[in-house]
Amino acid sequence: MNGLPSIEYRTKAGDTWDLIAFEQLGSCGYVSLLLNANRQYSDIAIFSAGTILTLPEITENTKVENLPPWRR
Numbered sequence: 001m002n003g004l005p006s007i008e009y010r011t012k013a014g015d016t017w018d019l020i021a022f023e024q025l026g027s028c029g030y031v032s033l034l035l036n037a038n039r040q041y042s043d044i045a046i047f048s049a050g051t052i053l054t055l056p057e058i059t060e061n062t063k064v065e066n067l068p069p070w071r072r
Helices: 017-025 028-037
Strands: 007-010 052-055
Touching (some): 017 028, 017 052, 028 052
Antiparallel strands (some): 007 052
């Protein structure tokens, strides 16, 4: 823990991991970070409304994973 308060996101019906990562964190490449911060929900593919997820902190040094070479 870095001492900063956690940022939470309440899902909407139909949300998916990649959609949440894109809309809330700015890139689908952050899906693995989002999943790691919310392992208890890793078996859910499509969310119903009202699940509260923890959003990981994204900084300039956060590496986006699985990008094609031209986006790295």
